Amino acid sequence: MEEEIMVMGTLEQLSSVSPLSSSSSSSSPTTHDNNNINSSINNHPSSSSSSCSSLCVSNVSTKRTDLSTDLRLGLSLSPSQQLPSISSQQIREHRSFDCWPPVKSTLRSTLVEKSQTTSSSSSLFVKVYMEGIPIGRKLNLRAHHSYHALVKALSHMFKTTILCPGSHQLPLKSGNVHVLTYEDQEGDWMMVGDVPWEMFLTSVKKLKITRADRC
C-alpha cells in the first residue's frame, strides 16, 4: 500500500519536474531512462506527424556533429565526479531515442488519453489530523481501495493503532488506540466505516484520528 502512495507521489512530483532530471538516485543509465519515460508522458504534448508523442524517451538529443565535443567535455570534469568510461554503448546512449518504443500513433494517442483521464480522477487528497498533534498530513484516498487499506496506511503514517471499522476489539484504556472519524459535506463528524467505500469517497472532506476512549 505504501508503494502505491509513493508511486502516486512520484507522479505528482514528475509533473512539475523537467524531463532531464531524475527523481530517484540510480547508477544505472537504464533506470534513468525509465524515469524519463514517466516524465515524458506528463510533459510532452501529443504528436504531430513529424515529432513523436509521449511514449518516447528523449535522452540528451545531440546532433551527431556535437557528439565528440560532449565526450571531451565529459573528460574534462573534475575527478571527484564519478565518470563512467566512454564506450560505444555510452555513445549510443547519448543519441536521441526519438520515436522509441515503436508504437503506432493511433495506439499512442489512446494511451495519452488514458493517462489524461485517469490522472484527473485518480487522486483525492484529504487532510488528516491526529488528536493532540497540531500539524496535519495529507493522504490520497484513491490510492486505497477499502477501509482496511486506509486504516492500515494511517496506522503506519501516525504510528498508532487505529481500530478497523467493524472490528470487535474492545478499546483499551491506553491512549495509544485511536478510531477514525471524518467530516462530511454537511459539516458533521461521523464514524468512518458505516457506508460503502465508494459512497464514503464522495462525502468525505477531512479525516480525524481521535482517541478511542473519547468516542
Place this chain on the structure above:
Amino acid sequence: MNYFPDEVIEHIFEYVVSHRDRNALSLVCKSWYRIERCTREKVFIGNCYSITPERLIQRFPALKSLTLKGKPHFADFSLVPHGWGGFVYPWIEALAKGKVGLEELRLKRMVVSDDSLELLSRAFPNFRSLVLVSCEEFTTDGLAAIAANCKSLRELDLQENEVDDHKGQWLSCFPDSCTSLVSLNFACLKGEINVGVLERLVARSPNLKSLRLNRSVPLDALQRILTRAPQLVDLGVGSYVQDPATETFVKLMNTMHKCKSITSLSGFLEVTPRCLTAMYVICPNLTSLNLSYAAGIPGSDLIKLIRHCKKLQRLWIMDSIGDKGLGVVANTCKELQELRVFPSDNIGHHAAVTEKGLVAISMGCPKLHSLLYFCHQMTNAALITVAKNCPNFIRFRLAILDATKPDPDTNQPLDEGFGAIVQSCRRLRRLSLSGQLTDKVFLYIGMYAEQLEMLSIAFAGESDKGMLYVLNGCKKLRKLEIRDCPFGDTALLTDIGKYETMRSLWMSSCEVTVGACKVLAKKMPRLNVEIFNENETADCELEDEQKVEKMYLYRTLAGKRKDAPEYVWTL
C-alpha cells in the same frame, strides 16, 4: 510443352491462388505467362512506386482486386515526414480510365483523399470491398461517398487510420436498398455517429458477419444491435461503460447468451471493468481477442477474462497483464498461435512484462508462431529457452522499452539470445531486434536465418561488418529497415546488386554519406534512392561528405517519381 489446351490450363490456374504461386506460374514459359496474366484477378503490389498503374492494367486485363502499400514501415512510428507520398488518387484515376472492373481495393500506409474515395465510389459499378489500413487524409465525407454510391458494398473496413471526422451523417448515406453488408469496421473514427441509423443499417444487413464499433456507440446500443445481429462472427465493442447494477446491463448479459457465433472480439475503447463479466459466456468460443486499445482494463480483470478463453489462437493485449497474467495465458490458451503484448504507460513496474512472461508463454503454448513483445527487459537465457520451446516461429519481434539494454543478469549483449532464436527457428521470416547488440548477432543472422524476409534493426551493431553479414547471408531478404546504427558507406556499397533482389532498404541516423548514395544511384538505375533532407532549406546544396539523416531506396520499373515533396531528393 503444352499438352493441354489453354482452357484446361486456365481452369487449373483457378486453383492457384497465392500471389507467390501465381508469380511463379508466370515465369515458367511464355504461354503460361500469357494465360496467367489473362486470368489473374488479384494483384498485390508491395510498393506503389515500384510500377506504374498503366503497366499493371496492361498486364492484367482481368484485374478485380488490388492491394497497394505506400509508405515504408517506419512511417508507423513517425519517422517519415508528412507529405512523403503514397497517393492513391493516380491509381484510382488510371483504373477508372482503363475501365477496370475493380471490385476490391486494399490499401496500407497510403494517402487517401476524399476525392479519390469519391472517384472510387463512382467509377466501378461492381465495387464491393474497401479495406484501409494505417491510411490518412480522408474524412467522413469520403466515407459518405462510398456509402452512398457503392450499390453492392459488402465490406468497409477501416483499421487504425487517421480520419478527420467532420461529424457528418456518413452512416445515413447508406441507402435503404443497401442490404449487402458483410463487414463494417469504423472503430478508428473519433466522432459521433447516429446510433439509430446504425441500428437500422444492422437490421437490414442479414449477411453482416463483422462489426467493429467506435467509442461513440454506448452499451445500450450495443445490446440492441446484438439482438438484431446474433449471427455476428467478429465484434468490436465501442464504449463499454455502464453501472452493472442496471437493467441495461442485465439485458446485455442475456443477449450475450444468444451470440454463440462470435469467435473474434476487440475494442472496449472505454470500459467499466466490472461489466466484462457479461463477456464470459462467449469467451469459450473466442479464437481471436484484441484488447490492445482497451487501456481501461486493469491486469486483474484481463486475467479473469482470459481464464475463460481456452480456444484462443490470437491474443493482442497490453502489458498491464503482467508476467503473472502471461503465466495464466500460458496455462489457459493452449492453442495460442499469435501473441502481441503492447506497452501501456504503466508507471508501476511490478505490472509490466519481462522475460519471465515470455518464457512462461513459450512453455505453455507450443503452437506459437508469431510474436510482438514490448517488455522492460530480456535475458539471453530466456531467449535461448524460448528458442528451444518454440522452434516454429515465423515472426519474432522484440521491442525492449530501453532500446540498448543489455541482459540485466549478466550485463552481456543479447547476441547469444537472438542467435539461438535464428538457429532454432528455421522458418523465421520476420525478425525485429532490440537491446544491446554487437556485430555478432548479425553474424548469426547471416548464418542461420535462411528464410528471413524482413529485418528491423535499431540502435545495434558496432561496424559495417554487421550489415554486411546480413546482406551476404540472408538470401531471401526483401525488406531491411535500420535506424541509429553505425553502418556506413562500405556496408551500403559492397553488394549493390543485392538491392534489386529486395523490395526496399531504409536507413536513418546511420553513418551513410550523401556521396555514397549518389554513387549507388548512379550505378543502379533501377533503384530509386531517396534522401530526406528535412533540416536544410530547399536551395541548399548537398555535400558529398554530409551524413544522411534518412535514406529510403527501393527497386522500381517506374523510374523517378514525380510526386515527391521538396525535402525528398531522388538521386
